[in-house]
Amino acid sequence: xxxxxxxxxxxxxxxxxxxxxxxxxxxxxxxxxxxxxxxxxxxxxxxxxxxxxxxxxxxxxxxxxxxxxxxxxxxxxxxxxxxxxxxxxxxxxxxxxxxxxxxxxxxxxxxxxxxxxxxxxxxxxxxxxxxxxxxxxxxxxxxxxxxxxxxxxxxxxxxxxxxxxxxxxxxxxxxxxxxxxxxxxxxxxxxxxxxxxxxxxxxxxxxxxxxxxxxxxxxxxxxxxxxxxxxxxxxxxxxxxxxxxxxxxxxxxxxxxxxxxxxxxxxxxxxxxxxxxxxxxxxxxxxxxxxxxxxxxxxxxxxxxxxxxxxxx
Amino acid sequence: xxxxxxxxxxxxxxxxxxxxxxxxxxxxxxxxxxxxxxxxxxxxxxxxxxxxxxxxxxxxxxxxxxxxxxxxxxxxxxxxxxxxxxxxxxxxxxxxxxxxxxxxxxxxxxxxxxxxxxxxxxxxxxxxxxxxxxxxxxxxxxxxxxxxxxxxxxxxxxxxxxxxxxxxxxxxxxxxxxxxxxxxxxxxxxxxxxxxxxxxxxxxxxxxxxxxxxxxxxxxxxxxxxxxxxxxxxxxxxxxxxxxxxxxxxxxxxxxxxxxxxxxxxxxxxxxxxxxxxxxxxxxxxxxxxxxxxxxxxxxxxxxxxxxxxxxxxxxxxxxxxxxxxx
Ligand SMILES: Nc1ncnc2c1ncn2[C@@H]1O[C@H](COP(=O)(O)OP(=O)(O)O)[C@@H](O)[C@H]1O
Ligand SMILES: [Mg+2]
Numbered sequence: 209x210x211x212x213x214x215x216x217x218x219x220x221x222x223x224x225x226x227x228x229x230x231x232x233x234x235x236x237x238x239x240x241x242x243x244x245x246x247x248x249x250x251x252x253x254x255x256x257x258x259x260x261x262x263x264x265x266x267x268x269x270x271x272x273x274x275x276x277x278x279x280x281x282x283x284x285x286x287x288x289x290x291x292x293x294x295x296x297x298x299x300x301x302x303x304x305x306x307x308x309x310x311x312x313x314x315x316x317x318x319x320x321x322x323x324x325x326x327x328x329x330x331x332x333x334x335x336x337x338x339x340x341x342x343x344x345x346x347x348x349x350x351x352x353x354x355x356x357x358x359x360x361x362x363x364x365x366x367x368x369x370x371x372x373x374x375x376x377x378x379x380x381x382x383x384x385x386x387x388x389x390x391x392x393x394x395x396x397x398x399x400x401x402x403x404x405x406x407x408x409x410x411x412x413x414x415x416x417x418x419x420x421x422x423x424x425x426x427x428x429x430x431x432x433x434x435x436x437x438x439x440x441x442x443x444x445x446x447x448x449x450x451x452x453x454x455x456x457x458x459x460x461x462x463x464x465x466x467x468x469x470x471x472x473x474x475x476x477x478x479x480x481x482x483x484x485x486x487x488x489x490x491x492x493x494x495x496x497x498x499x500x501x502x503x504x505x506x507x508x509x510x511x512x513x514x515x516x517x518x519x520x521x
Numbered sequence: 522x523x524x525x526x527x528x529x530x531x532x533x534x535x536x537x538x539x540x541x542x543x544x545x546x547x548x549x550x551x552x553x554x555x556x557x558x559x560x561x562x563x564x565x566x567x568x569x570x571x572x573x574x575x576x577x578x579x580x581x582x583x584x585x586x587x588x589x590x591x592x593x594x595x596x597x598x599x600x601x602x603x604x605x606x607x608x609x610x611x612x613x614x615x616x617x618x619x620x621x622x623x624x625x626x627x628x629x630x631x632x633x634x635x636x637x638x639x640x641x642x643x644x645x646x647x648x649x650x651x652x653x654x655x656x657x658x659x660x661x662x663x664x665x666x667x668x669x670x671x672x673x674x675x676x677x678x679x680x681x682x683x684x685x686x687x688x689x690x691x692x693x694x695x696x697x698x699x700x701x702x703x704x705x706x707x708x709x710x711x712x713x714x715x716x717x718x719x720x721x722x723x724x725x726x727x728x729x730x731x732x733x734x735x736x737x738x739x740x741x742x743x744x745x746x747x748x749x750x751x752x753x754x755x756x757x758x759x760x761x762x763x764x765x766x767x768x769x770x771x772x773x774x775x776x777x778x779x780x781x782x783x784x785x786x787x788x789x790x791x792x793x794x795x796x797x798x799x800x801x802x803x804x805x806x807x808x809x810x811x812x813x814x815x816x817x818x819x820x821x822x823x824x825x826x827x828x829x830x831x832x833x834x835x836x837x838x839x840x841x842x843x844x845x846x847x848x
Contacts, residue, residue, distance in 0.1 A: 419621040425577050426616075427609035427636045427687065430602075437635070441626045516626055517671040 212521030325408030
């Protein structure tokens with residue numbers, strides 16, 4: 209197990225390295241001369257040249273990549289070209305809304321998707337199943353921002369049940385915190401629910417045809433026991449896998465959701481950085497997103513044995 | 522009184538190209554503490570019969586008619602929840618596929634306890650004790666350790682023993698074993714059959730043993746029902762059937778028993794020539810007529826009724842001779 213974990217962690221290194229390389233190239237090949245920006249409008253060519261040397265911008269691509277990587281490994285992600293604040297600081301300031309949004313979305317989406325998958329697998333081919341899967345197609349095909357604006361219009365503008373935008377930190381109370389995140393989490397989670405319930409349903413339908421389900425029925429088990437004790441436990445591996453893969457979806461969706469609901473999170477930071485071409489910030493958040501995604505899927509791999517005793521590392 | 526009485530059972534399936542009359546007018550009875558074998562070629566409706574008894578049929582059945590009386594109660598008339606109280610408790614079943622019939626993600630112990638928990642109100646400790654006893658009963662060494670293990674850690678023969686342990690955990694009156702040894706090695710087959718015979722002798726559980734292997738029948742059954750195309754064509758005691766088969770189909774089947782150690786070749790299988798009739802079409806005459814060496818015009822036109830041709834020996838054949846019966 210430990211050996212596998214170590215090997216699995218090591219295997220993420222090449223991927224992370226590739227991501228780092230791409231992220232760095234982004235800045236390197238991006239239009240605009242950072243030295244010009246740094247030196248200011250009134251700088252003489254000599255001053256600009258000096259700034260360039262001081263920043264190490266006159267070095268070769270590989271040397272610059274090396275020193276950048278070294279800094280990143282020490283947690284230095286560079287400094288925003290717009291606000292002059294270190295990227296790491298920006299991320300730290302913005303992480304809470306994003307983590308809150310993701311966690312809340314994950315919780316409600318999984319809580320909703322698993323029962324939906326169970327119901328539609330059990331009622332396969334019936335109107336209920338078709339209804340649920342129809343909702344799934346809808347949930348998956350409506351763009352997040354459309355859903356977000358609709359929700360916001362109905363529940364915030366018209367009904368006034370929730371704030372139209374903004375984030376309330378959890379330190380100001382769980383109630384207000386939840387209230388500020390309800391609509392964003394719902395908008396962000398809908399496609400995730402669709403994904404998980406669809407994959408879960410397919411896995412469950414296959415499982416329900418297995419011989420051991422027939423055995424369970426022959427023992428006198430009721431649908432409740434068959435679904436929860438037998439089927440769901442066997443479907444855990446594919447479901448957990450798609451939850452992990454779907455985190456990618458959440459990350460992309462968070463950028464849009466945070467912008468619509470004006471949540472001061474990493475997603476907003478990203479969107480703003482892209483609009484202003486603040487490359488160090490873009491680099492930082494892309495690295496962070498990739499790292500998170502890998503970490504989640506690493507965790508998923510490591511918990512497989514909990515669900516399936518045949519998987520041993 | 523019989524423990525189980527099936528009368529004129531009809532189980533029909535809807536398929537894309539018509540109604541499949543998998544079981545069509547089957548009657549049989551199982552007496553207390555006996556082993557009744559149901560034999561017949563693959564596809565003749567043996568599994569459908571057993572699944573009809575436990576009402577575990579797939580959703581595409583269009584019809585189950587007739588009656589299946591167990592202790593005098595018609596199982597076909599029970600509610601689903603009454604039926605659940607019978608499954609695994611009064612009537613248990615083991616299947617042909619030991620490798621896939623156990624849940625891969627649950628421990629052996631959990632799977633045995635489940636049956637007990639479904640039908641008895643007992644403490645966890647009692648269930649564990651019972652589970653351990655059951656494993657010991659079916660001849661699994663070191664039962665305490667095995668309870669903690671998962672199915673993939675056991676061989677096919679061991680898994681079939683676990684299936685038997687699960688099936689017997691609630692002391693059922695009737696055990697249905699659907700080709701319990703078909704998927705196992707020959708040596709393991711013999712052990713599992715011996716175990717079933719042992720259990721039968723000790724616990725007085727009635728057994729329906731489904732098989733296509735008459736060798737198996739000879740070893741542990743008391744009576745035999747021969748099925749063909751969803752019907753019973755012959756029924757007799759084992760000795761009688763094996764020594765004096767009266768239906769040409771049974772004669773053919775006996776010819777198809779693998780003969781071990783005859784001449785140079787180890788296994789010789791005599792197939793009955795011809796094809797099983799299409800169950801999606803109504804058959805006017807005898808269902809076996811198209812393959813029967815003795816068939817005449819009469820057979821193609823009129824279905825022979827099941828008639829007693831000798832004491833405790835019933836045959837559906839126009840040409841089976843009567844013997845030993847008072848006129
Ligand atoms: N779910 C089903 N739908 C349609 N036909 C079925 C179904 N299950 C079994 N049958 C048909 O019923 C007949 C008897 O099958 P079965 O009882 O499994 O035979 P066996 O005697 O080998 O156990 C076969 O013709 C089979 O094709
Ligand atoms: Mg069968």
